[in-house]
Amino acid sequence: MKEFELIKQFFSKQLVKRKDVVLGIGDDCAVLAPIENQNVVVTTDTLVAGVHFPLDTSPKAIGHKAVAVNLSDIAAMGAKPSWISLAITVPEVDEAWLEAFAEGVFELCEFYNVQLIGGDTTQGPLSITITAQGLTPKDSYLSRSGAKAGDWLYVTGDLGDAALALQQITGKVELEPQHISSIKAKLDFPKPRVLAGQTLREYASAAIDLSDGLIADLGHICQASNVGANIVLDAIPLSTIMRESLLIDDALSLALSGGDDYELLFTVSEDNKVGMETAMSHAGTPITCIGQLNTSRTISTTLNNKPTSIKANGFEHFSD
Template sequence: MKEFDLIGRYFADGGHQRKDVIIGIGDDCAVTSLAPNQQLAVTTDTLIAGVHFLEDTPARSVAYKAVAVNLSDLAAMGAEPAWISLSLSLPEFNDSWLEEFAAGLYELTQYYSVQLIGGDTVKGPLALTITAHGFIPPKNALTRSAARPGDWIYATGSLGDAGAGLDILQGKLNADYTQRDFLVNKHLFPSPRVAAGTAIRRIANACIDVSDGLIADLQHILRASHCGAVLHVDKLPLSDALISCVGHDQAIQYALTAGDDYELLFTVNEEHKGILETSLSSTNVKATCIGQITGQGGKLELKFNDAPFAAPEKGGYQHEF
């Protein structure tokens, strides 16, 4: 199939249609209208087969996760998503794969009222790049560099599930049917915390999404904010499925180091701590206090019931070049 026939068949007319898209797919550029009194947030992520997802990952999950990780980046900044563009590299034409892929793509964009406005398709190794755009009111953007000593550290949802799900898919971990279904789905179909991100943008100081692992991503905040932290590992939010599958001690290790959870990790000062639960009440997302920012530049201390806890040798995922 020719490139433009492929675009027209699977991507040109599907998905959510927004009124602020003046010209969408089909021209050399998309043209959009910027909302008044809003700033534009832009993020880009590339997913490559064999690096970011397993070669046999279902096409629906590949597309769904590609959208989710970009929306998660917007959520970590407190932005409301609006548009995405897609660059897709395919080794060959496969109708059923593309049908599944398009379904996964539109599943999430429909839910969050996001429109696909353009991109590119090429023949090559399986890979895709998504650029996502969103809106933030002026002076409301959450960053990694605004944590302050005394801030409380929170994490949404539960941690470590996606990492365990990946190990199950790779045959490194055994699980019964219920545990497997829950943990594998957390890996294949992560939930970007968009509503939570917009709910906390006037409350939180610093924020990041947990993509590389809790320790690694918390250290990004500490380096950017020139602070330290105490992390109470006995307070980490762990799912029943993860604990049942691997036991409490190993569940802590997954929560500390496994990536792909795409939960929000953020800091809140004492003054705003009391209104956090109220702000999140309409999002159906729970946030758990797991530590506190200190003034010790860059030093991260782990404690279990106030006793020192040995940091894992592996602190999280990093690309190596």
């Protein structure tokens, strides 16, 4: 296993040096000194080759995505990411692969001032587990459980593009050649809504990041908050490429249940609506109101102001 020790060299090149890291990589544990009156938020996500990314995904994209999906969870809490631990299992030591992977990891870390504080390198089938941590002022964080009937339902960005990319890769959809790279970037290099999440901490009543698909993740908010929701399908934000590539029904199906978007889904009370929209506009984050919460404890959809049934994977009737 000696050569696996060498993997550490690829992760020793980071530029981020946070003041709250007393002891970084290289001992039995990292030692952190979070400042007082903060909560620490913690999330863990695993990416398995062939399950969470296609086997031929570039190593840089894998590194990026492993960090991004974790920072997206931190963003959904309204927290500021601070530290990550990286456990990487690789079948063999491939220096070029590791270098590109580390580049993908560090690019996002440097952008958000997140320090790699440790981890483990082991031999086996390719898999990456990252535990990310973040900080938020004490008792000030977003959760899935604060939504109320009457609150407005919003998403950041466009939905379904990552799912569209997967359809293209698996040959289910043909895209215009000039669109392929920008759609594939939505799958391979998702941009976690870290700054938007922190802005929303002041305004949103509940939030979640869209990893499983809109319907499934909205179900999590509804279940945790004991509410229902109606989605106005006409309002779902779709990219121009999506609109040009698919019929509207197929496009909506990907947007509702495709997953892997890593946009934020959040709810806002009537009172906070204008303040939130102003703040998000200043932050430069595109947002769209896609519906409203109600007391039904189910998820419904309307199209052209008429109730419509949806067939979406990931949809589950959650009332008992």
